[in-house]
Amino acid sequence: MIRIRKGQAPARLVRAEFSVRFRASFIDPAFRAEDQSIARLEEIAWQAYTDGRKAPCTQKAGPGYADPDYNLSTEWMATKQRLDAAQLRRADPMSPSRVLLVCGSARNDGTCPGEISKTFRLLGIARETLEQAGIQPDVLDLSLLTSEYGRNIYPCKGCVSTAMPLCHWPCSCYPNHSLHQTNDWMAEIYERWTAAHAVIIVSPVYWYQSPSPLKLMIDRLVCADGGNPDPTSTSGKNAGKAKGLEMAGWDYPQHLAGRAYGLIVHGDVAGIDGSRRALSDWLDWMGFIDTGAQARLERYIGYYEPYATSHDSLDRDEPVQEEVRNVARAVAKAVVELRAGRLQAVQPAGSRPRPK
Numbered sequence: 001m002i003r004i005r006k007g008q009a010p011a012r013l014v015r016a017e018f019s020v021r022f023r024a025s026f027i028d029p030a031f032r033a034e035d036q037s038i039a040r041l042e043e044i045a046w047q048a049y050t051d052g053r054k055a056p057c058t059q060k061a062g063p064g065y066a067d068p069d070y071n072l073s074t075e076w077m078a079t080k081q082r083l084d085a086a087q088l089r090r091a092d093p094m095s096p097s098r099v100l101l102v103c104g105s106a107r108n109d110g111t112c113p114g115e116i117s118k119t120f121r122l123l124g125i126a127r128e129t130l131e132q133a134g135i136q137p138d139v140l141d142l143s144l145l146t147s148e149y150g151r152n153i154y155p156c157k158g159c160v161s162t163a164m165p166l167c168h169w170p171c172s173c174y175p176n177h178s179l180h181q182t183n184d185w186m187a188e189i190y191e192r193w194t195a196a197h198a199v200i201i202v203s204p205v206y207w208y209q210s211p212s213p214l215k216l217m218i219d220r221l222v223c224a225d226g227g228n229p230d231p232t233s234t235s236g237k238n239a240g241k242a243k244g245l246e247m248a249g250w251d252y253p254q255h256l257a258g259r260a261y262g263l264i265v266h267g268d269v270a271g272i273d274g275s276r277r278a279l280s281d282w283l284d285w286m287g288f289i290d291t292g293a294q295a296r297l298e299r300y301i302g303y304y305e306p307y308a309t310s311h312d313s314l315d316r317d318e319p320v321q322e323e324v325r326n327v328a329r330a331v332a333k334a335v336v337e338l339r340a341g342r343l344q345a346v347q348p349a350g351s352r353p354r355p356k
Contacts, residue, residue, distance in 0.1 A: 002247065004162075004239050018046055045180070054176045067232035076231070079170050079187045086195040096136040097335045100196035101127055103141040104203030104214035110147035117143065118301060118314050122264055122324050123202045129328035135335060138192055142213035150183045156219035159242075160226070164250050164356075165234055166242035169227030171220060186220045193224070197335045198260035199288070200327065205267035205275045218282060225286045226252035226356070252355040257287025260338055262295035262331040264324055268310065272298040289343060295330035297323050 022042045055073035062068050089095050105119035127137045144151050154174050160167040174184040234242045261283045265276040276298040299320050302313030337343040
């Protein structure tokens with residue numbers, strides 16, 4: 001019998017503290033005319049919180065699931081259907097070749113920094129190169145987390161560390177309406193990763209690491225590597241059932257394996273090598289295809305120069321601009337080979353002796 005360890009979760013909020021947190025969104029004096037309406041909404045939210053109404057809208061899972069009568073979140077079902085459709089589009093030989101371009105910087109000129117990021121400029125160079133090669137780019141700018149209303153990527157809750165089958169593909173932890181954890185961008189991001197034939201991540205270094213928006217997305221993609229596509233098999237989030245499935249033998253399906261990748265990591269003082277290696281290791285682990293040394297770029301821009309003139313440093317650094325083009329060219333060539341069935345042929349076909 002495997003034990004399920006308990007004792008960390010805090011006590012539920014009392015009514016007064018819940019009220020303080022709920023009303024924090026309405027501190028603007030312009031809301032005072034609607035205080036009675038806000039009080040009514042607060043009472044509804046309090047009942048949802050105390051009742052634990054994580055998924056207030058559900059539907060029967062239906063055929064193809066371990067428990068067809070289980071009530072699944074309609075929002076999760078809609079996301080899963082979009083992922084299935086995206087996978088079919090990607091597999092269609094007549095569909096356009098598609099590369100997901102991820103801007104990992106948190107900076108843009110729509111919020112406090114007041115200026116675009118060098119990362120976004122480098123991504124633009126890669127995008128133009130892909131378009132010239134006849135590849136359809138899909139730009140995912142993670143800096144929108146800092147500048148758009150209601151745009152969220154919530155943190156991974158670590159379900160996989162309880163048992164891999166408890167981590168559902170796509171993630172079913174969010175939205176959680178009882179905790180007001182809504183507008184989770186990952187529902188759309190999963191679809192965009194699924195639809196892509198390749199991905200290029202362009203990222204700066206923040207304190208020797210990937211920026212927090214990029215790391216949030218990376219953590220939430222854990223369900224793509226070994227995640228359970230059938231939440232009914234664990235009756236939602238039943239830890240005991242999930243542990244039982246894992247101990248019976250779990251095959252750790254790699255839902256995004258077989259896509260190609262390129263990386264562009266830049267910094268100004270230190271940390272580019274460690275950050276680039278971490279991203280490479282992560283994508284390798286998920287079964288992505290390394291498209292060669294030319295597609296893994298790590299460079300300093302304006303080394304130990306002032307931050308205020310860093311864009312000028314990029315203007316002058318024409319070699320790094322050309323190296324970014326080479327990353328995109330390498331990935332574009334790999335996509336052609338991948339879709340022709342020639343790139344997979346050189347990959348080892350052996351099974352993983354210790355999957356995880």
